[in-house]
Each structure stands twice: as structure tokens, then as C-alpha cells.
Amino acid sequence: MKQVDVLVIGAGPSGTVASTYLANQGYNVMVVEKTSFPRYVIGESLLPLSMAHFEEVGLLPALEEQKFEVKEGALFIKDGKEFRIAFDDNFTEGWTWTWQVPRSQFDKALADAAEKKGVKIKYLSTLRSIDFDSEDAVKFEVNTQKGVEEYTCKYVIDSSGYGGVLTKMLDIPMHVAPTSNMATYVKLNDDTRDKWENPTQISFEILKTDLWLWVIPFNNGNTSLGFVGNKKYFSEFLEEGADITTCFNNMFEHSIKFKDRFKDREFLWEPKVHKDYMRSSEKFFGDRFVLTGNTTEFLDPVFSSGVAFATESGLKAAKLVERELNDEKVNWQKDYVDHLEYGIDVFRTYVKEWYSGDLQKIFFHVNVNPLVKKQLTSVLAGYVWDKENPFVRKHKTIINTLAQVVDIEKMKA
Template sequence: MNSPNQSDVIVIGGGPAGATASTLVAQQGYSVKLLEREPTPQYRIGESLIPETYWTFKRLNMLDKLRASHFVKKHSVQFVNSSGKLSAPFNFFEHNPHECSQTWQIRRSEFDAMMLQNAQEQGVEVSQGVRVLDVLFQNDRAIGVVIKNAEGRREELLARVVVDASGQSSMILNKFKLREPDPELNKGAIWTYYEGAYRDEEPNAGATIVLSLKKSTGWFWYIPLHENIVSVGVVADFDYLFKERRDHATTFQEELINCPVVKERLSLGTQVEKVRATRDFTYRSKQAAGNGWVLVGDALGFLDPLYSSGILLALKSGELAADAIVEGLRKNDTSKEQLGKWAEEYFKGMNRMRRLVVEFYNGFNFGEFVKRYPHHKGNVTNLLIGDLFKDELDQVFLDIDRMKSKDM
């Protein structure tokens, strides 16, 4: 038996990636401590799920909780071009008539609390209000953490594996200088919330809408949430949004003028929360794992939110890391190679979504692409719903390159 200060696995961070990794390891009978700095889940952005999250939720035994929640059901996504033309709703069920094609728009504080409760129910020892001060290493191997517990006392906790799911402030990411920014996607966002703004009729009342700004300088998200709230934000190049601007609230209002469809929708509602901003969206770690440690979620990397891939990538990295950890614990192999064996395929999938994002910003016409290459309609749809981890999807990008070269 492990001592009170010894576990098989310690997970730093109680967001979706940490909750996923801890739950899936605990399901296999291993002792897992999850350490979350905040005493209760806090406000976070990242509110729209995409269909492929279903399969990880199924493994986590989360589906019944989500079905019983008051989260808005999401059946579709729509796009509005820079001229204000609204696409037909992109209905997930038409592509795949399965329960997985209905997903949800979430409030992160509530969703994260559900995920932590679910982890506890399946054997994870969840400690909130605990600050991790350092990751302990013996030579080049992670062996545990130093914490300040909820009573303010310092303790050392030991583990066979340390999972860093602590987000962009990741200790391991920063300790080893692993962060690689993506200069092609140097974006930022400014957002807020409205009550009573316009919603489409069912079944598209819960659709995410992506609306291009005039001159395609960026885009707005429009996400209907429960309690008649809409999350609305603008994403654009860092310099465009933040340099030589007066303040974030003024910039937000100025960009509404550049997107009349959003301005009209919001005119029916009232702004109910402050304007928030974030910068430098896209980055990734140079490596996913080392001896005795592994990164998941935003500690591993983050991709521009255009196609709402954030929660999917958090869940998927947590799931893949958990499977590698369980296999490693069974074999008594917690090496860098074992704990990071999934990373190459994961980054391939992330790169496929990244390529879609880059093509959007470069003005590529996906509607014209599907007309020219109709056999790729299903593949493009798979990419958009988050079914990213198939090598055959790479043919899409070869044909995108072929189409672009012909049009030059």
C-alpha cells in the first residue's frame, strides 16, 4: 500500500485535461491525487464543445451528467462571411446520425465542477485550494511535488508519475523552456456576455456562429449559453487588436461596427459582464513527456479557438496520456518514451486542425474546394467535428495545395 504521501500518480490542475487523465487512471485501480489551486472551479473561457468529445465523455462516464444538465444543446454551426452572408446551418446529425452529433455549450465553472465530482466518484483523491510550489526531480526523473496545502503547510508528495495539467503557467513547460509560439497564429481575443440577445429558432438555437469581420481582418464568435446568456468575442491579429487602441471595451465596440450581423443580434440584449481580453493564443510544447512526467491540456499546447477545438484537445491529450500511464505502471516503465508514446499522433491531429485554421485566416474558400473535390466533403466534415486522428485526412491538404497552385 502507498503511504499517505505516496501515490501512483499526481495530477497538477483540475481542468478538463487533468480531470480526464486522473479519472481514466483511477478507473484502472491506481491511486491518483489531483491537486487544484483554486478552492472552487473558477471562470474560464472555452465554452463550446464539438461532437468528437462524446467518445471521451463516454469513457469518463460523464454522458448522463451532461444529458441531465441545463447546458444548451448544440446541434450545428454556422458561418457568416465578410459580406454578411449567413451559411446554411451545418447540422452534425446529417453527417453522422448518431447521438454523438449532439453536443453542448457550457459554462466552464459548472462544467469543471462536474468533471471534478465525476473524478472523485471514480476514485480520484481531489484536493482543492492546494498550491503546487515545485515539481520534485531526482536526477532527470520527476518523483513528486512540493505543495502548500489548504492550511498553509508545506508538504512533499511523492508519485511514480506527475501529470502537469496546470495550463499555460505550467511549471514543467516553463522550467525546461519548452514553449514554442506559433508566429503564424499570433492572435488575441476580446469578449463579453449579453443577456437577451437574438437566438435562432430550434434546432439551431444553440448553434455556434462564426462571423467574419469586414475585410476579413478577424472574426467574432457567438455562443448561446443557458439562462439566456450569449458569449460573444472578437479574434484577430495581436497588433490589430491591441496596438494603438484606447482600451478593450472601446475596441470591442469598434469591431462590432465591422460586423453588422453581430451588432444587430446584440441590439436586442444587454451587456451583463465586463469585457475581457487574452493574448498570444497558439503555442505548443517541444515535448510531451519526460522521465516520470507528462504534459496534457494547455500545458502541452493551445490552438486558436476558431473551430472550438480547445476542450476536445484537452480531453484527448488527457485520455491518451492516461492510457500510456496505465500501460507504463503495469510494465513498471515510466520513461519519457513510454509516457510520451502517444504524442506524435496527437500532434499530427492538432496540426490538421491548425491547418484548417490557417487556411481560414488566409481566405481559403472551403465551399469552392468541396465543389471541386466533392469526395472530400465527408473528410472536411470529420476535421470540423474533431475527428482528427486519421492519416487518410492528409489527402485533403494535398488537394488544398493542388487547388491553390492551380489558382495562382
């Protein structure tokens, strides 16, 4: 029976950050990944918060070599009006730019760099069984291309995302939040982009208060497109025998900014449709295991929080696992769960107020206070743990209160 110190499930951003941190500390880390890389996955818009995580574990140089499209902020559009944020004009000290990335290339670059740091990654492999009964070691079996392999380890980090490997094996309830929203997305070869102004600007067009379009251009000439919103706008997608490509193209009738650029273009594959994506695990940790990334919770695509929470939770979990392996006492509820849930709760408020329309009112108010804009920008850059920022500290009330002020000012105008 082979031995490793830590088993990590999943070689996405959360798993590679966690495994690389531990390998840097001298631990023998093995990652089990069910697919082969490169592979497609959604979540292509990063936040500056993650850059510090990549830098800390030594993965940043490998990513810089890829020369991804730089993301210095974001453009929000509604009824022809624009609200632009720049990450270098924010309230919180930290990274002021990031990337917009094709995840197939991005995740492979991360995984390859992790292997160079000493992480062992087993591709096309799945966890067959796991046994936490022994106090001495966790026993597990892995299905590989060569057959079944038996191992022991001291700790398990589940970064398997929607796969939820441990949540299924250990019967941990995964709650799917009731939501009226759904998403559909695709990629295309954006070979005519140079005809348009600022063609590589990441943009979010608000088509209705509860319907929006993302446009994420990549450095390889492709662009990611996605519509997200209330299911009432997607009824034809749900009809039996629906032509999903036609349905997707019909959605551009809602768009002022991007209809001419993208309608009736040839896509790289049939658009994907995703429902019931808001979910959370009832349990984030247990005896010698911890869940990270989308395995714990996923909110909504609107503010690109997925990878940010993946790397934050992966790095935080790895540091706490290191302490446990050094026989230190760790309060997982306080140091891990409460920490993550604070940031998740902040973003949950912003998602809620986005679809309520209150956040949109503030964005497109003609007299946005410069300090307010800085503080909002910090939240949208991922700095949702900065309690010096009132838009973090008072997140439950401040958006609604400010939206009411905007309404009053409009009435007076």
C-alpha cells in the same frame, strides 16, 4: 510522508479525464488545483470527439444532467451568405453532437463527477516543489490552505494548461509562435435572444478574411461573444487608457448579422484581451511525467480544438501511464507525441487555410460537393486522426488545391 500513485496538476477537462480513467483502474490519484470551482475559463465550444472520451471514463451521465445547450453543428456567415455544417452528416463514424457550455459550470460538473469516481481533488493548492532524483518515487510538496504537505507518487500528469506548472519548474522551453492575431471576448445576459431567428445557434461570422466573430449561446441565458483576427483591427484596444468595453462595441460595426442583436448591450464584465496565444512546449514527456492539454500546445480558437485536444491527450496519457505502472514498456514518442502532433498538424493546416481565405472559398462556393462537405465536417468535428478521410490524409495540399479549383470555376461562370 503521504503516498499517491499518480499526481495530476489541474482539474480542467484534461486533468479530470486523465485522473478519472486511472481511478477507474484502481489507482490512488490526487489532483492539485490552484483555484476554487466554479471558475471562469475560455473554451466554451466542444467537439463531438470529446463525447467519446467522457463516455469511456464514465463522466458523461454527470454532464448530461446539466442539460447544456446541444451543439449539432455550426453556422458560418460571410457577406450575408451562410454555410451550415451538421455533425450527423459527416464522413467518420462517431458522435454526431456535443454541447456549447459555460466552462465554470461544465468544469465543476466534471470535477465533481471525478471525485465521485474516487479522484481526490485539492482545491486552492499549488505545487511547491517536485523532485524526480530518486528512482523509487517522485517526491513533491503541496501548498494547501492548511499548510505544506509532503507526498510521493509514481507518475505525474501535468494538465495545468497555460499555467504550465512542470514546464516552469523543470525549465522546459515553451515556444510562443509568432502570430499577427489577437482575441477579445466577453459574456452578456442574452435576455432578448428570442426576438431573433435560431437564437441558440452557435455561429461564426467572417467579418474580413482575417477577422471573425464567435457567438456561443448557453442554456443559462448567457451568450459568449468574441472577436479574433489580425492585430490591425484591434489597434484601439492597445492604446494606453483605452475603454475596452467601448472598443469591443465598436467592433460590431464590422458585423452584418449580429450588430443589431449585440451592439451597446451591457456585458457581464469588461471584455478580456488575449495576445500571443499560439504556443507549444518543446517537450511533451520525460522521466515519470507527461504533459497534456494546453500545457503541450494551443493553436487558435477558430475550430474549437482546445477541449478536444485536452481530452484526447488526457485519455491517451492516462492509458500510457497505466501501462508504465504495470511495468510495460511504452514508446512515448511514438505512442503519444507522434499521435498528438499528427492531429495538431491537421488542425494547424485548417487554421492556416482559414486565415489565408482558401477554406472560406470552399465553404461559400455555390456548388460544394456533398462528399467534400461530409469530409470537411468530420475534420471540424475533431476526427483529425481518421486517415481514411482525404481531408485528413492530404491536409497539407488538399485545401489549397480545391480553392484553386473554386477560383477556376468562378472565372468560367
